[in-house]
Amino acid sequence: MGISNERIFNRWIIVVTTIIIQTCLGTVYAFNVLPSPLKKEFSWSDVETISIMIALLVFALSMIPAGRLQDKKGSRLVAAIGGVLLGLGMILSSYTSSLPWLYVSYGVIGGLGIGLGYVTQISTCMKCLSDKKSANASQAEDGKP
Secondary structure: OOOOHHHHHHHHHHHHHHHHHHHHHHHHHHHHHOHHHHHHHHOOOOOOOOHHHHHHHHHHHHHHHHHHHHHHHOHHHHHHHHHHHHHHHHHHHOOOOOHHHHHHHHHHHHHHHHHHHHHHHHHHHHHHOHHHHHHHHHHHHHOOO
16 A cells, blocks of 8 residues: 555655745845845944844744644645735835834734745645655755755
């Protein structure tokens, strides 16, 4: 009693897509190159350019509600909403002229998008490859097939 070849093929597509999603979610770390130009442009201090910390906090806090939403509505919808929110946060933050705008756009909206996207790709990958959970989770996390 083995798994059919079609099932093996389909589940590896899911692993590849989770790696792609994880790579896209890594855009939050691109903020590390932005504090210097923001400080120069707006005369903000290091402490004021903490929107990356807000994004990571919102990301962490949103994962539990995102997991519950995924259980009710499905991973595709939650991942799509996460992608839209992350993209919207990035786009809106490019129009920043004030700290509150940056905190809300990049920190809250972008962080919420990361939380929604992250929880779906890890749990979906774990469910899909239930016979290889530890290897599967590390592959999705590291982005290495």
